[in-house]
Structure formats: structure tokens, C-alpha cells
Amino acid sequence: MTSSYLVSLVPLFPLLGAILLGLIALFSVGSGEGPNRRLVGLIACLGPILSLVVATRLFLGLYDHPQGYVHTAFTWFSVGSLHVPAEFWADRLSGVMIMVVTFVGSLIHIYSVGYMGHERGFTRFFAYLNLFTFSMLVLVLGKNVPLMFLGWEGVGACSYLLIGYYFTESEKALAANKAFIVNRVGDFGFLLGLFTLFWYLGSKGVWTVDFATIRAHADLITPAMAGVIGMLLFVGAMGKSAQIPLHTWLADAMAGPTPVSALIHAATMVTAGVYMVARMAAVYGVAPAAGHFIAIVGMCTAILAATIAITQHNIKKVLAYSTVSQLGYMFAAVGAGAYAAGVFHLFTHAFFKALLFLGAGAVIHAMHHEEEMDRYGGLIRKLPFTGGVMLIACVAIAGLPPLAGFFSKDAILFAQWESGWYWLYAVGLFTSFLTAFYMFRMWFLTFTGRPRDAQLFSHAHEGPAVMNGPLLVLAAGTVTVGFLGLPEALGGSAFAHWLAPAVGEHAHLPADLSGGALAAAKVALHRSEWLFASFAVVAGGLGILFAWLKHGTHVLPVFGQASGLFGVFQNKWYFDHVYDALFVKPSIHLLGWGTRHVVDPFIIDGVVRGVPRLYGAFADTIRLLQTGAVRVYAYVLLVGMLALLSFVLTKWSF
Numbered sequence: 001m002t003s004s005y006l007v008s009l010v011p012l013f014p015l016l017g018a019i020l021l022g023l024i025a026l027f028s029v030g031s032g033e034g035p036n037r038r039l040v041g042l043i044a045c046l047g048p049i050l051s052l053v054v055a056t057r058l059f060l061g062l063y064d065h066p067q068g069y070v071h072t073a074f075t076w077f078s079v080g081s082l083h084v085p086a087e088f089w090a091d092r093l094s095g096v097m098i099m100v101v102t103f104v105g106s107l108i109h110i111y112s113v114g115y116m117g118h119e120r121g122f123t124r125f126f127a128y129l130n131l132f133t134f135s136m137l138v139l140v141l142g143k144n145v146p147l148m149f150l151g152w153e154g155v156g157a158c159s160y161l162l163i164g165y166y167f168t169e170s171e172k173a174l175a176a177n178k179a180f181i182v183n184r185v186g187d188f189g190f191l192l193g194l195f196t197l198f199w200y201l202g203s204k205g206v207w208t209v210d211f212a213t214i215r216a217h218a219d220l221i222t223p224a225m226a227g228v229i230g231m232l233l234f235v236g237a238m239g240k241s242a243q244i245p246l247h248t249w250l251a252d253a254m255a256g257p258t259p260v261s262a263l264i265h266a267a268t269m270v271t272a273g274v275y276m277v278a279r280m281a282a283v284y285g286v287a288p289a290a291g292h293f294i295a296i297v298g299m300c301t302a303i304l305a306a307t308i309a310i311t312q313h314n315i316k317k318v319l320a321y322s323t324v325s326q327l328g329y330m331f332a333a334v335g336a337g338a339y340a341a342g343v344f345h346l347f348t349h350a351f352f353k354a355l356l357f358l359g360a361g362a363v364i365h366a367m368h369h370e371e372e373m374d375r376y377g378g379l380i381r382k383l384p385f386t387g388g389v390m391l392i393a394c395v396a397i398a399g400l401p402p403l404a405g406f407f408s409k410d411a412i413l414f415a416q417w418e419s420g421w422y423w424l425y426a427v428g429l430f431t432s433f434l435t436a437f438y439m440f441r442m443w444f445l446t447f448t449g450r451p452r453d454a455q456l457f458s459h460a461h462e463g464p465a466v467m468n469g470p471l472l473v474l475a476a477g478t479v480t481v482g483f484l485g486l487p488e489a490l491g492g493s494a495f496a497h498w499l500a501p502a503v504g505e506h507a508h509l510p511a512d513l514s515g516g517a518l519a520a521a522k523v524a525l526h527r528s529e530w531l532f533a534s535f536a537v538v539a540g541g542l543g544i545l546f547a548w549l550k551h552g553t554h555v556l557p558v559f560g561q562a563s564g565l566f567g568v569f570q571n572k573w574y575f576d577h578v579y580d581a582l583f584v585k586p587s588i589h590l591l592g593w594g595t596r597h598v599v600d601p602f603i604i605d606g607v608v609r610g611v612p613r614l615y616g617a618f619a620d621t622i623r624l625l626q627t628g629a630v631r632v633y634a635y636v637l638l639v640g641m642l643a644l645l646s647f648v649l650t651k652w653s654f
Contacts, residue, residue: 067091089211149191159183258357258360439543488522
């Protein structure tokens, strides 16, 4: 089998798993006995694992085929001169994404077998999880924008099902609704951008929605039009990747089971916006202003989410706002044109954030589903393995060497400085300090000090091997994968060189230098890299120090109640309050008024009253024919016979 056919197999295996698990769940309803959980777990894990095997084969083949592999499964639809096939494309950008999705996704599936082992909807959960994986793989492998959008909507629908997994609880159902509705707002902008791009290129004689063709003809788009298209597409990314002002759904998505949080927040759905911007690099390259806007929104999101995270007491909420903040870093990179740096942080973030979420899941599992850190404390004595691997992840996200987060975050901050956006660099550096603070605040509150709930503490224990195994693998990745993105001073980034055929390479040195000037420029570049790396390390170290003084040793006082600036942070900058006042309550009042004064009296009551009235009017009309006079009946019979005879004679004559 050629490699091009393998491209279609990557999303196929999770799809088959979702269909099979869905049928098992359907036919087991009401049977009295649930399906065999071991068999369900095996089927559920087999789909993403087989996809990982195929993805690895494709990824290795990309060394010799940087242009990638394309496979056309079938023609999706054809309208006039527009032909849209179900065509999958594994190039170096999508190759990185499918490795992340299948590798991390497989580990989360395996972990979930242990974590969700006692849930009633075990089979249904894994059917959703497989379908989510399939949708994400379609999103990143789609060779054209409509196919990517199909996966884009698919992960949105699956996230709704997974976040609302405990749908009998109103809070969980409302969180799922919120995620779905906010994402639809962003998707409207995405569709407008897609239609505008298609229309404008079509006006130039290029009727296409294919990514490679769009890239080849991006020079036909004027900077102003590219800016409009780029901004509209980014609105979609704001929703999917939780950038302000469409970020409010992500923390509420913690209502779903913890493995869902890991899958959505670590490496899959929320990174779709970053992938989309990187895939559209050619369009954004024509419109630097759109890139500037993306970078500003990204860095503002990063610091806003970080300030909220320092006030949270729910362990999953801390990690949720951490994800929003780290996504802001990624957008700050791709907005500055440093696509490789942004995608590299996406790559490293998948490891340490999945480790953090699954580690938090192990803590929650050990504490009988208690998520409030105020009831934790001293758990390192009960959960030494979980505490150790989470410490590795905290060091990584704090940006300390030699772990993965140091290399990827440092590359982003340095790109900001090189681009001349010094204030964005300063914001990013301060956010790095806050990140280290809130992550180690979480770790100290959870694992150090005295137990704050003796009963919960007494029953705490490490999870089973099926949960600890994925944690160990992710910890190993967190330690090692950062070395793929070394700065120029240490030999250069192999990751950036790998991605260059797909997104271009971010030049650190002017191309026209040579000889002594080039050597001097390299020396200056290396010194700058060491200097700025040291700034990042100091920022992270100070954050850890402050967290230790406040929550480890309690030397510094604890923040007061929700007052002043801290109160703003604790109330999440009042975004939810504003949206509630501007959109939610007016909509509820408007719909309530419409229901009472329009829908109920004219539609519901109108149908209920109208059907009998219509029936009565019909009966009254028919009754007119029942006169009781024999001559009238004879006349009607004669007319009917003549009409029938005329019809027969007319048909016979033809």
C-alpha cells in the first residue's frame, strides 16, 4: 500500500471505533446487562493507537517527501466549476499535528479506561471520544477549507457531547450549551472569511478552496483584502481557541470528565485556531496588519487569563485558564510571523498540559472527585508519583531549562523582541512570571503542608497502572521534546527547519550578510539569545519563589477577599457579567415575551384551535351537498358519468 492511501486511514480507524462503540451502546440500552468493559476499552483504544502507527509511518516518510502525501477518497460535492473532493493531505505541518493528536489522544484513551471505569455511560463516553479524535484528524488533514471546516464543526459538536457528558446535572448541560453557542459565534466569522476568500480569488479567475492553490496564488490578494479575510478567519480562531472576547467558554468546559479536559485543552480542539493561522500563513503574509492584531489579541489573552488563574481554587479551573494563557502565547508567535515557534509551543504544550490535566485527574480520583484545592494539602505523602510528574510539568510550563516549555516559550518571547514589539515582549515576560506563580501555587496547595481534609486524605491513594502509565510517558516527553527546538546559540531548531517547507522559516539574520559581517551578526544573535533566555529563567524563578513564600512557607500574607484589583481577577474581569447583561438576559426576556405573546397565542393555540375550526368549515361545506332531494343526487350522478365518459373518450382518441 502506498503512503498516499495511508493518509485516509489515519482518520478512518477512530471513525470505525466510534461507529462500533455507538452500536454497542445503542443495543445495550435496556438489555439489563451492560457491555463487557474490557472489550469496550480495547475497541476504544485500538482506533487512536492504529492511527498513531499509520501516522508515524507517514511522518517518517515526510523526511524524503517534504511536499507531503495526498489521497483523494471521493468527490464530496461539485457545483459548476467548483469541485470539492474529500482529499486528505499529510505535509510537514499536518504531520506534526497528527502525531500530536494520535499520540496524546491514545494516552488519554488508555488513561480513561481506568479513570472512567465505574461510570454508567462508559461505552457512550468512548464513542464520543473516538468521534472527537476522528473529527480532529479530518480538521488537520483536510486539503481544502470546507473539509477542514467539517472537522472544525465536528470537534465542536463532539466537545458539546463530552462537556455535557453528565447531562442530567443542569450546571454541566449549561456549560456544554455555552461552549457550543460561543463557538458558533466564532464560526460565523470563519464562514464569512471563507466565502470572501473564495469570491475574491474567483474574481481573479482562480476558483479554489484548496490550501496549496490558495498558497500559490496568495499574491493575487491585495493587502487590504487579505487583512479582511485574515481578520474574519481569526474570529473563528478566537472562538475555537478561546481568545478574548470569546474565551469565556473554556473554563466552564471543566464540567466534563477530566480526560475530556485533557483532550480538549492539551493538544486538540483548542489548538485548531493556531493550526488554521499557520496553514493560512501565505494569506497572513500579505497582510502584516492582521498579524499584528493577532499578536496583540494573543498576548492580551495570555496576561488576562494568567491574572484570573492566580485567584482560582478549583484545580481544573487553574489549568483551564493556564491553557487560555498559553494559547495566547501561540497566537502572539504566529501573529509575529514566527509560525514555527508558535507550532513548536503547541507541540510542547501538548505534553506538559496533558500531563497536568491527567495528573489533576489522578488527584481528583484519589480525593473522591473533590476538585477544590482548599481541601487538599500534604498529598505528596499519599501520591508521590503523581506529585513528582506534576512537578515536572509545572517546571516545564514555568519556562525553566532544560524542560520543554523553556525552549518553546523562549522562542516566542525572542521573536516578539526581534519583531520590534517590545511592549508585547514585556507583557509576555511578566505573564511568564505569573504562569510560574499560579502553577506552583497549585502544586504547593495540593501536595505540601498539612492535609486540610483529614477524611479525604486518609483514603487517598495512587491510581492504577493504566492511569500511571500515560503519566510516565508524558513526563518523559516533557523532559525531552524541547531539545527539538534549540536556539541558534545551541545549533538551531530542528523543528523550525522541519516545518520550513510548510510555513516558511523565520529569519534571525539578514539574508544579504556574508563573511565577517555575518560572523559578527551571529555572535550578536547568540549573545542576545542567552541574555533573553536568562530574563525568562529569572521571571520563572521569581514566580516559583513568590509561590513558595506565599503558599509553601506562608511568609507572605494571603490575598484578601474579592476586593480591589484582586476582586477583578477573581470575577474573571467581569466578562461573564457583561455578556449576561448585554446578551443573555435580554435574549431570555425577548424569547419569554415572544413565547407569551406570539408563539403561545398565535402558533400553539392557533394550531390547537385552528384544526377543529378547519375541520368544522370543511364539514359545513360538504354538508351543503347533502340536500335530501333525489333530483339533486341524480343530477350529480349524471354530471359524474359524463365527466368520466369524456375522460375515457379523450384518452382513447390519443
